[in-house]
Amino acid sequence: MKILCVYYSWKGHTxxxxxxxxxxxxxxxxxxxxxxxxxxxxxxxxxxxxxxxxIKPVKEDLSDIDVLVIASPVWAGKVPPYVNEYISRMSTCEGKRCYVLVEMGGSEPGKAVSHLKGCLRKKGMMFAGSTWAREKDVDADMVYDRLISFAETINGKKVVLL
Ligand SMILES: Cc1cc2nc3c(=O)[nH]c(=O)nc-3n(C[C@H](O)[C@H](O)[C@H](O)COP(=O)(O)O)c2cc1C
Incomplete structure (x- = not known):
């Protein structure tokens, strides 16, 4: 299974x-x-x-991938315009599974996840799940367990930490 993990980050947390x-x-x-x-x-x-x-040129032809993961900060309850641009540019993505990770200051993640879900569904993708992280927890290295469980959901198998 080939996974593409794309992200936008301004200040480095995402x-x-x-x-x-x-x-x-x-x-x-x-x-x-x-x-x-x-x-x-x-x-x-x-x-x-x-x-x-x-945005600058980036991999947008998804013909050779099975699963897409998009990680984005929350901006104004939604996502940065660069993430919207990336999604609009994606091609050959119909029917493929996708997951989102949103990272934010103080808001709840629901609105940004719904926004991304709507955009990805319009591209014909199968929205399969999401997770989120707060900036202060990212700074304190408190989100790793959640990332492990998200990776297990995406991969469908246990993560083995070496
Ligand atoms: C233009 C802008 C709008 C933002 N709007 C929100 C918001 O609506 N809710 C929220 O919780 N955080 C908001 N934030 C804070 C970012 O989500 C937060 O700082 C995040 O950690 C930034 O990720 P980054 O370090 O990857 O750029 C906003 C930040 C910017 C720059």
């Missing part, structure tokens, strides 16, 4: 959890990078409105 999850899944995480930076207000408004912003 990069940290995406990296740990990717290690548990034995894959190399792929970073979504903005083509250019914009003002904080623009970032927040675009996230709130579910809009996209340009």
């Amino acid at each position: 990069a940290k959890v995406a990296g740990q999850l990717a290690d548990l899944l034995h894959v190399t995480p792929v970073r979504i990078e903005p083509a250019h930076e914009s003002a904080m207000f623009v970032k927040a408004m675009k996230a709130l409105l579910g809009m996209s912003s340009p």
Whole structure:
């Protein structure tokens, strides 16, 4: 089973959890990078409105993968415009399983997960599960057990820690 783990991270917290999850899944995480930076207000408004912003070239043809995992911070209750852009660019993804990991400050994860679920279903993907992490717990290294159980759900087998 070939798994693609993609993530966007501005300040590094989502990069940290995406990296740990990717290690548990034995894959190399792929970073979504903005083509250019914009003002904080623009970032927040675009996230709130579910809009996209340009990203650098990244693997978007999913023909050779079986399972997609997207890790994203929560912005304005939803996700950064770069994540929306990535999803809109994905091709040959119909019928494939997908999972999401959302990472955030203080909100509940439900709205961002629903947003991603809707976007991924529109692409014809099978939404199979989600998990979440709070920034303070990421900083305190308190989310590893949850990542292990998420990796086991994705892989369908126990993670063996060496
Ligand atoms: C534009 C913007 C909007 C945000 N909106 C929310 C929000 O609605 N709810 C929340 O809990 N955190 C929000 N945050 C905080 C981030 O989700 C949090 O800092 C996260 O850890 C950032 O991940 P990163 O370090 O991978 O960039 C927002 C951050 C930014 C920059």
